[in-house]
Amino acid sequence: GGGDAGTAARLTAERYRSWLKRIAVTGAATGYGPLETAVQELVNGLEALLGWQPSIVAETEQAGGCVLVGTAGSSSVIDEVLADGVRAEGYRIRTRSGDKDQPCIIVAGGDERGALYGVFHLLRLLRTGADLASLNIMENPACRLRMINHWDNMDGSIERGYAGRSIFFRDGEVLADSKRITDYARLMASVGINGIAINNVNVHELETLLITERYLPQVARIADVFRAYGITLYLSINYSSPMQLGGLPTADPLDESVRAWWRSKMTDIYHHIPDFGGVVVKADSENRPGPFTYGRDHADGANMLAEALEPFGGLVLWRCFVYNCHQDWRDRSTDRARAAYDHFKPLDGRFKDNVILQIKNGPMDFQVREPVSPLIGAMERTNQMVEFQITQEYTGQQRDVCYLVPQWKGVLDFDTRCSGEGSTVKRIAAGEVHPYRYSGITAVTSIGDDSNWTGHHLAAANLYGYGRLIWNPELSAEEIASEWLMMTFGVSEEDPAGAVITRILHESWHTYEHYTAPLGVGWMVTPHYHYGVDVDGYEYSKWGTYHFADRDGIGVDRTQATGTGYTAQYRPEVGQRYEQLESCPDELLLFFHHVPYTHVLKSGKTVIQHIYDTHFAGVEQVEKWIGDWRQLEGQVDAERHAQISERLQMQLDNARQWRDVINTYFYRKSGIPDEHGRLIY
Numbered sequence: 001g002g003g004d005a006g007t008a009a010r011l012t013a014e015r016y017r018s019w020l021k022r023i024a025v026t027g028a029a030t031g032y033g034p035l036e037t038a039v040q041e042l043v044n045g046l047e048a049l050l051g052w053q054p055s056i057v058a059e060t061e062q063a064g065g066c067v068l069v070g071t072a073g074s075s076s077v078i079d080e081v082l083a084d085g086v087r088a089e090g091y092r093i094r095t096r097s098g099d100k101d102q103p104c105i106i107v108a109g110g111d112e113r114g115a116l117y118g119v120f121h122l123l124r125l126l127r128t129g130a131d132l133a134s135l136n137i138m139e140n141p142a143c144r145l146r147m148i149n150h151w152d153n154m155d156g157s158i159e160r161g162y163a164g165r166s167i168f169f170r171d172g173e174v175l176a177d178s179k180r181i182t183d184y185a186r187l188m189a190s191v192g193i194n195g196i197a198i199n200n201v202n203v204h205e206l207e208t209l210l211i212t213e214r215y216l217p218q219v220a221r222i223a224d225v226f227r228a229y230g231i232t233l234y235l236s237i238n239y240s241s242p243m244q245l246g247g248l249p250t251a252d253p254l255d256e257s258v259r260a261w262w263r264s265k266m267t268d269i270y271h272h273i274p275d276f277g278g279v280v281v282k283a284d285s286e287n288r289p290g291p292f293t294y295g296r297d298h299a300d301g302a303n304m305l306a307e308a309l310e311p312f313g314g315l316v317l318w319r320c321f322v323y324n325c326h327q328d329w330r331d332r333s334t335d336r337a338r339a340a341y342d343h344f345k346p347l348d349g350r351f352k353d354n355v356i357l358q359i360k361n362g363p364m365d366f367q368v369r370e371p372v373s374p375l376i377g378a379m380e381r382t383n384q385m386v387e388f389q390i391t392q393e394y395t396g397q398q399r400d401v402c403y404l405v406p407q408w409k410g411v412l413d414f415d416t417r418c419s420g421e422g423s424t425v426k427r428i429a430a431g432e433v434h435p436y437r438y439s440g441i442t443a444v445t446s447i448g449d450d451s452n453w454t455g456h457h458l459a460a461a462n463l464y465g466y467g468r469l470i471w472n473p474e475l476s477a478e479e480i481a482s483e484w485l486m487m488t489f490g491v492s493e494e495d496p497a498g499a500v501i502t503r504i505l506h507e508s509w510h511t512y513e514h515y516t517a518p519l520g521v522g523w524m525v526t527p528h529y530h531y532g533v534d535v536d537g538y539e540y541s542k543w544g545t546y547h548f549a550d551r552d553g554i555g556v557d558r559t560q561a562t563g564t565g566y567t568a569q570y571r572p573e574v575g576q577r578y579e580q581l582e583s584c585p586d587e588l589l590l591f592f593h594h595v596p597y598t599h600v601l602k603s604g605k606t607v608i609q610h611i612y613d614t615h616f617a618g619v620e621q622v623e624k625w626i627g628d629w630r631q632l633e634g635q636v637d638a639e640r641h642a643q644i645s646e647r648l649q650m651q652l653d654n655a656r657q658w659r660d661v662i663n664t665y666f667y668r669k670s671g672i673p674d675e676h677g678r679l680i681y
């Protein structure tokens with residue numbers, strides 16, 4: 001009952017009070033920077049979580065019952081705690097027994113960001129009820145660039161957004177003074193995000209103007225808010241800006257007037273935003289302008305921008321989502337999966353060292369199941385970062401639950417073998433495999449101005465989990481879900497509500513995979529919207545997204561022996577595993593092979609029976625969740641209970657439609673009945 005929980009909370013609060021009465025700060029005051037924010041967050045956090053306002057004291061007065069927050073070099077106590085091992089943006093939290101049994105908690109940051117992250121960690125400990133008696137925590141971020149990309153447009157819409165409108169833009173204006181932006185910066189800093197690109201990679205007419213005097217002052221105000229939270233602001237730019245803004249006849253990267261235009265443009269930007277992070281560029285991709293128009297390649301294109309950014313320490317985040325989106329479906333020799341590697345691999349060594357190639361996790365486009373992009377790790381002399389998608393474009397659009405942390409973990413743990421055994425994606429992103437000057441991870445975000453940020457309450461686990469995972473890829477999907485659960489619903493997995501939420505999250509990715517496109521083939525979605533089923537919606541289109549189902553079988557032959565040769569883009573140890581039917585994992589079978597419906601999987605089932613079974617199972621799973629969730633009425637607050645019920649119902653409708661369309665489609669194609677005689681139309 002609530003009474004017991006109330007008493008427990010009071011006891012915890014009292015226990016914490018003896019530790020957390022005072023706050024002392026030591027460190028260089030750099031104006032309104034992350035250290036000041038750290039202290040403010042601690043004050044606010046203690047008040048919100050425990051109900052009292054700590055006093056702020058000078059370091060010299062701190063005796064006990066105090067939290068000391070500081071940065072490297074600011075005091076001998078801090079430096080002693082830091083010792084060695086804490087790097088930039090890292091921190092250490094230690095409990096030190098002080099005089100009179102009044103111990104002290106020290107949050108020592110490698111720098112200001114580190115101190116801020118340390119404070120958020122301490123608040124997380126309080127929220128999850130941790131014992132503070134003998135803390136000794138050391139944390140360093142795995143990746144240097146820990147980023148978020150927004151696909152927000154200035155009219156307030158969000159491309160592939162499922163949680164309301166943009167928090168940055170509305171009706172062509174920048175919402176520079178919105179309180180929501182501060183809340184968002186907190187949210188992101190609390191999980192260690194240190195860079196955010198605020199506008200869509202598809203930079204349309206109006207967004208092209210973001211780098212002009214018309215909008216830069218407002219963008220600079222967002223950068224001010226971000227800065228206080230240790231977040232660097234980036235912008236997506238239009239490659240043909242010199243023509244659209246500068247009136248030049250060309251955007252040729254080797255043209256001296258174009259180069260001069262960009263140099264002067266960057267000078268303007270840095271005049272407004274002295275710590276501007278740099279630019280995200282989608283060039284020669286899905287009809288966006290780029291260097292190809294002028295017979296130049298991506299290295300020429302990226303280096304021209306890199307040169308203009310170099311004097312200011314800015315970066316070019318150059319996207320590798322480059323493929324032919326005007327393919328003739330009759331052309332069986334072109335394979336979209338090959339495109340990024342074919343375009344970029346030959347350019348290794350040609351990029352300047354402030355260019356980072358941004359590579360989607362898979363070779364196609366954020367499908368529920370894809371292999372890891374063979375380009376990741378394949379360029380020793382070119383900085384790289386991985387791009388994930390938190391917004392659930394192809395994974396249920398925040399109507400259906402799909403906890404993506406297990407998927408991302410699979411990618412990060414994948415051994416590319418690019419530099420021998422252990423060349424995992426997480427080590428590549430951390431710059432440990434190749435000596436990259438810059439590397440990291442970015443993701444397309446899922447937030448909008450919905451009151452709960454992510455549309456579906458449970459979709460917030462992905463946003464939180466992304467930040468936690470890229471900070472520390474060794475965390476398990478279970479640990480992350482459990483932290484999130486406690487902090488969001490205030491319960492553990494042992495609680496009945498906690499148990500149900502945990503189970504739904506952990507089953508959700510496989511469930512979504514079960515009722516949608518089978519065995520890694522992907523793409524059987526409603527064209528353009530990407531929610532709901534349309535088996536042949538993309539089959540005769542220009543997008544390079546085919547399943548090749550006929551009466552005998554299904555799948556894309558990407559082998560070297562008889563197919564598109566895509567498997568050869570991997571290191572042989574990896575490529576051979578996919579090349580051979582015997583070793584290709586079931587879940588990716590149809591990504592790599594075209595097989596008969598009667599082909600027997602490792603699971604012992606035929607492909608057709610697997611399709612039927614998973615589609616029935618997926619729907620049953622959602623039905624089960626609905627039943628379990630109904631039981632929790634009265635145990636979860638009414639608002640969240642009702643909203644999640646409603647979305648689960650939408651998910652069930654979606655799952656049923658997928659099940660029946662997919663099963664019927666393949667039954668009609670193959671003529672093979674379900675072994676269990678279930679209803680197929």
Ligand code: GCU
Pocket residue numbers: 159160201202282286321365393
């Ligand atoms: C997907 C998505 C687009 C997006 C593109 C990209 O194709 O559907 O909306 O612009 O990816 O990543 O550039």
